Amino acid sequence: MVYESSYDSGRRPFKPDLTRGYWAAPSDFIYACISLGFRMDLISMSWFIYQRMGGAMFPYIICMVLFVVPIMVMQSFMGQFSSSGFISSFRISPIFKGLGYISLGVNLAVLSYYCMFASVPLLYLFHSMRPTIPWSCEGVEQWLTNGTSTDVEHSCRIKNAVELNETMINSTDSYKYIAYEVPSVLFFNTIFGGEDLMENYEYNSPFMFSWELLVCTILCWGIIAGVFFHFYNTELISKFLRYAIWTALTLLVICLIRFLLIDIDLKYILRYFIATPRDIAESIPNTILFVVSAFGPGWGSVITLASFNHFKTNIMSYSWFICIGQMGIFMAYGILTHIIQSYFKGITQHFDDVENLYVYVNHHWPLYLSSGSVLAAMTWPNLWSIIFYAMLVLMALITMITCLFSVYQSIFDEFEMLRSRRTEIIFGIIGFLALMSLYTCSNHGVIFFSAMSMDSLFTQTSLNLLLLLVILWIYGRVRFQRDIEFMLGQRFSTWKVNILRFVAPICLCLLLLISVIAAFFEHSVASIVLHVAAVFLIVLPWIFLPGYMIYIILQTSGSFCIRFKRCCRPLDWYPVELEERQQYEEAMGNMDITHQLNEMENSEIVA
Incomplete structure (x- = not known):
């Protein structure tokens, strides 16, 4: 049997939302997924190194x-075949549907x-709209006044070698280290x-609040x-x-060209494209x-x-376009980062000898x-x-809107009773997230x-x-390949499936190890608020998963083995559109399966 009806398992059948619509153009799916590559939280970490495209x-x-x-x-x-979001699509194996709720918690967290990645820029x-930019060499002296600030050495005050030797003549150290700060x-x-936020980052540092950042945060949520x-x-x-992503990509290209024209030594730029074996080895984890x-x-x-694609959309070729487009964005980020770092290296290069x-x-x-500070030095x-900052704001807002859009639709796909209260749910979640983001x-x-x-x-x-x-293991390699072939008219090669079954888990386990080590390091200096948030938003959802499995098994009749097998089999797993659904049943040789019970009113269904 290709799938079972929820009614056969004693549960409420899945009710597809036939009014959810499709992308205005097939390419909009590519644009939306490419925009996920605008993600900034990983590359903003202090220990993240990404300097060599080669x-x-x-x-x-x-x-x-x-x-x-x-x-x-x-x-x-999963999305295109079922025409549903990341919660309802797990009816491919209902016992794991808790993964959908975990992903909901992750998205909200x-x-x-x-x-913050929109409010800071x-x-x-x-x-930047002020006549004199505050972090320019002219503007920095206007607010860098009395107190400890006068002792801060920044890149606009770089001394020559003679002056440095005079100031450090009484130093007993054999090596002299001089660090300058960046005005911005x-x-x-x-x-x-x-x-100094970047140096005094211990968890017991005094708690301070910025009203300027608060206003920008509220404004960002208001725009969303x-x-x-x-x-x-x-x-x-x-x-x-579509138009917002094109605008952001255009601004990215403009900024990239302008940064490439910065007056720095050409060797710093060329080094980004040339890699030594050590550079390759160091770049693998990042x-x-x-x-x-x-x-x-x-x-x-x-x-x-993907659930907004038409059923026959060629997701295989689209996935390559998406990943190549995202790679271009990551490389652009790398070039910008490398040039910014090279600029500060260049203004101190006369000390190298x-x-x-x-x-x-x-x-x-x-x-x-x-x-x-690099921008302030430009014409x-x-x-x-x-x-530049408009580009960063737009990229962050696009990422948030895309993520929120997927969250909303996943909620409405799963909970039929909430579809009639769409407006209240959307703005209620925005208000909740705005309140949470005040931290x-x-x-x-x-x-x-x-x-x-x-x-x-x-x-x-x-x-x-x-x-x-x-x-690949519970639903099965054969059925997955069969569904792909039916949906796209082309086969997902067995060697690709075997790579996913045996090679990809090794790569993901390596990434899992890196994330555990990095999380341990980050939490070692984080505040108690982040520890508590991690418990509620990260730890507790995983406790929910086995609880949901037990609940699903108890809702099914039969012995434990029969219940477990029935809960692992696909439930209401078929194309939503009637024409594709009939063709699917015919192609699978299951014309005897009928679904009239799915069309019954809620009052007639035994929950």
Whole structure:
């Protein structure tokens, strides 16, 4: 039997939402998934190193072939075949439906802090409109006044070798280390009272709140609410995302070209494209983290986005387009980061030949904080600062809107009774997330968010591992290949399936180990608030999974073995559209299966 009806198992049948609509254009699915590559939380971490495209290209392509594209095809298959979001699509094996609820929790947890990646550049965007940019060499002296601030050495005050030797003549150290701060980072510190956020990041540091960042956060959520108010259906949101993504990519290309024209030594730029064997080896862990970004900041967005495709959409070729497009975005991020770091290296390069003297610029968060001082050194700094930070704001908002869109539709697909209260649910969730994100307006929230990011990375990797188990082992390789062939008219090769069954889990286990180590490191310095949030948003959902399994088994009749087998078999697993559904039954030789009971009213169904 291809599938069972929920009624046969004594449960309420799945009721598809036939009014959910499709993408306005088939390519909108590609644009929406490419926008998931705008993810910024991983590359904003202090320990993240990504400087050599020559070193990252080869491992990235290997990872893309081994598991990124195949897993994207699997997730797209689940959504497109079932025309439902990341919760309801797990009726492919109902006992694992709890994974859908876990992914819902992960998405909400990520969105609770992700607004920071829109509010921080929005703050810089507003200050870029001032006649004198506060973090420029002219503007920094206006607010860097009395107190400890006068002792801060920044990149606008770099001394020559003679001056440095005079100031350190009484030093007894054989090696002299001089660290200069970046004015745009110092400016960010001022909104929290002047504390050095990037150095004093211990969990017991004083709690400080920024009203400027609060206003920007509220404004970002207001923009998101306005988007969902005006673009209230699939076709409208599809067109909005298409034009917004094209705008963001255009701004990215413009900024990339402008940064390449910065007056720095050409050897720094060329070094990005040339990699030594050591560079390749060092880039492997970070490259694995990058390829996980292909699935977005949460989990399951690809499943939901694919559910808006027409049934015959060629997700195999689309998945390659998506991953190649995302690789281009990651490489652009790498070039920008490398140029920003090379700029600060270039202004201290005249000290390289001075014996026993090591001078460097202590830059942080290159794309978000340190970039401000590089932009201020350009011709027309206000214009380029506005363009650059507008790009970062738009990318973050697109990522949040795409993730929220997948969350909403997954909720409405699963809970039929909520479809009539769509507006209240949408704005209620936005309000809840806006309230939760207020913590990121504090110094603790800005610095310690990476602990939550690592927790979510662990959960995302675990979900991908379990997805391989559900589709390729429980649902089965043969049935998966059969469904793909029916849906697309082309076969998913057995060697690809075997790579997913035996090779991809090894890669994901390696990533799981990296995420565990990184999460342990991040939580070792995080605040108690992040520890509690991790328990509620990361740990408790995994306790829910076995509880949901037990609940499903108890809802089924028969002995334990029979109940377990019935709960693992697909339930209401068929194409939603009537024509494809009939063709599917005919192709599978199951014309004797009827589904009139699925069309009965709720009052006539025995729950």
